Amino acid sequence: MTHSSDPLAQSDEFKQIIDLVSREALAYLEGLDTRLVRQPGANESVERFVAPLPEEGAGALRALETLLADGLQGTVTSAGPRFFHWVIGGSTPASLGADWITSVLDQNNGGWDATPLATKLEMISIDWLKDLFALPPEWTGILTTGATMANFTALAAARQWWSEQHGVDIADQGFHGLPAPEVMSSGWIHSSARKALGMLGLGRSAVQVFATDEIGTLDLAAMEAALQALNGAPAIIVGNAGEVNAGHFEPIGALADLADRYNAWLHVDGAFGLFARISPDHAHLAAGIERADSVIADGHKWLNVPYDNGFAFVRDGSWLPKAFSAVADYLPDPNEERPTYIYLGPEMSRRARSFTVWATLRAYGRAGYRSMVERNLSLAQLLAGMVDNHPDFERLAEVPLNIVCFRYRPAGVTDDQADRLNERLGEAILMDGRVYAGTTIWDGKVALRPAIVNWRTTERDIQLLMEVVSELADGLPRD
Ligand SMILES: Cc1ncc(COP(=O)(O)O)c(C=O)c1O
Numbered sequence: 454m455t456h457s458s459d460p461l462a463q464s465d466e467f468k469q470i471i472d473l474v475s476r477e478a479l480a481y482l483e484g485l486d487t488r489l490v491r492q493p494g495a496n497e498s499v500e501r502f503v504a505p506l507p508e509e510g511a512g513a514l515r516a517l518e519t520l521l522a523d524g525l526q527g528t529v530t531s532a533g534p535r536f537f538h539w540v541i542g543g544s545t546p547a548s549l550g551a552d553w554i555t556s557v558l559d560q561n562n563g564g565w566d567a568t569p570l571a572t573k574l575e576m577i578s579i580d581w582l583k584d585l586f587a588l589p590p591e592w593t594g595i596l597t598t599g600a601t602m603a604n605f606t607a608l609a610a611a612r613q614w615w616s617e618q619h620g621v622d623i624a625d626q627g628f629h630g631l632p633a634p635e636v637m638s639s640g641w642i643h644s645s646a647r648k649a650l651g652m653l654g655l656g657r658s659a660v661q662v663f664a665t666d667e668i669g670t671l672d673l674a675a676m677e678a679a680l681q682a683l684n685g686a687p688a689i690i691v692g693n694a695g696e697v698n699a700g701h702f703e704p705i706g707a708l709a710d711l712a713d714r715y716n717a718w719l720h721v722d723g724a725f726g727l728f729a730r731i732s733p734d735h736a737h738l739a740a741g742i743e744r745a746d747s748v749i750a751d752g753h754k755w756l757n758v759p760y761d762n763g764f765a766f767v768r769d770g771s772w773l774p775k776a777f778s779a780v781a782d783y784l785p786d787p788n789e790e791r792p793t794y795i796y797l798g799p800e801m802s803r804r805a806r807s808f809t810v811w812a813t814l815r816a817y818g819r820a821g822y823r824s825m826v827e828r829n830l831s832l833a834q835l836l837a838g839m840v841d842n843h844p845d846f847e848r849l850a851e852v853p854l855n856i857v858c859f860r861y862r863p864a865g866v867t868d869d870q871a872d873r874l875n876e877r878l879g880e881a882i883l884m885d886g887r888v889y890a891g892t893t894i895w896d897g898k899v900a901l902r903p904a905i906v907n908w909r910t911t912e913r914d915i916q917l918l919m920e921v922v923s924e925l926a927d928g929l930p931r932d
Contacts, residue, residue: 458510466513473514477521485533486909491886498526534910537890537903537918540725540754545908547816548758548809560805564785564793571805576792578810582764585819586730589743593770595798596806600724603749603765605649606798610747610772611689611718612653618687624776628654635688637661637676639703640669641696646722668896671703680715688717694739695726698893698902700854702726706741721748725906728755729854731826738853755826757908758809773797829855829905832915839919845926849895860900861926874929875899881925888918
C-alpha cells in the first residue's frame, strides 16, 4: 500500500464525502415517488463491479462516485411507495437522519460502558414501543437485526424455559438428557420462525402443525388434544399475528388460554401484525398478545426505519440472560442494574439501532404512526375494492390488514391455466418495474399478494398498481 492509499492520509476528505453523499442522497430521495422500482438492465449493471482487488486505492471520493454512478441502476426502489413485494417498509425522514448519525457516531451498543447514549435510548425505545403496542410495561425487550433474529431471541428464551422445566440448563449444558422438543403451530408459521427453530437445534421440520385446511388455518382443538396428551410436559406454541400471504390473524387469546391451561410458552410472531394494535379499529385482531410469553415485530417493516431493525419482547426477562450470557473479565458486570444488551440477545457488538427507533417515535409520536398505519389499511381496502370490481380479477382472501391476496382469472380459464398466467404476470410485474409485487401460493392457487407498508404510499400508487397489473395481464400470451 502506498502512502496515498492509507486512509489516514485521506482523512481530510470527509467534507467532500459528506457533500457528495448529501447532494446525491437528496436527488435520490426527491425522485423516490417517480423512480422506477426496478431499472431496465439492473441484473447486468451490477457486473460492472466485478474486478480484482485493487493494489492501489482509488481514493474515497472516487470509490463513492463509482458506487453511485455505476450502482444505482442495480438497486431496487424498495424505499419508495410502489414496492409491494415481500413486506418492506421505507425510512421516515427522522429515522433516515438518525441512521446517518448512527454511522457517524459508530457506537457499539453492547452496554453502558461502550455507549451510555445508545443504551439509554434502547431502554427508552423499548418502553415507548411497549406503550405503542399496548404491551405490559414490565416486559423486557431488545432491538435485533429484524424479525428473524427477534424470533430467534424470543424462542431462545422459550427454549431455555422448556429445558429448565426438564431440569436442564440447555444454554449451558446442551441437549444432553432432554427429550425431543414439543413445538406447535398452525400452517401459518413463518419460514423465519422455522429458521430460528433450526438455529436453536429445535428443528425446522420438527414443528407440529395443526391446521384445519390447506391454507393452514389453526386447528385449535387438535392443538389442545396434543397439549393434553403431554400430561403436563412443557411445550412451545408459536402463534401468528399477521400471516404473510394475506395478513390473517390467529385467535391469540385462545392460544393464551391453551398456554395457561397446559404447560406451554406462547410465542407470537407479529412481525408486522403487531402494528394492528396501533389502530383502535384493528386492535381486536391482535388482542391477547399481552397474555403471551413473548412477541416480536419488525422495525424495518411498518415502523419504517432503515435496515436492519426488529424487536423482541419477553414477559419474564430473566430467561434472556440465561440464554445469552457471555462471561469475560473485561466485560460489564452481568448483575448491573442497567440492562447490558450483550447479555440479552445473540450479538456482542451491536449497531446502535435505538437511534432510529427513538428518533422516529420522537418525531411522529403515537398519532403519526396511527395515521400512517391507518392510511395503509385504507389503501388495502381501496385495492381490495378495485380487485372486486374488475371482472378479470378474483380476490382469494379477506383483507383484515394490509395485504391483498388475489389473482388474474379471466372468463373461460381453468385453474391450471390461471396458475400459469399468474406466474407469468408476477414475473412481468417485477420486470416492468413501474410497481413491484410478486406471487405466492394461496389455497393451492398462484396469487399476487401486494403488501402495503410504506409511509409514502398514496391512492395514486394503488391506482397505478391496478392499472399496471391489468395492462400487463391483458398483454400475457395465453396457452
Ligand atoms: C410474519 C413474519 N415473520 C418474520 C419475518 C422475517 O422478518 P425479517 O426479514 O425482518 O427477518 C417476516 C418477513 O416478512 C414476516 O412476515
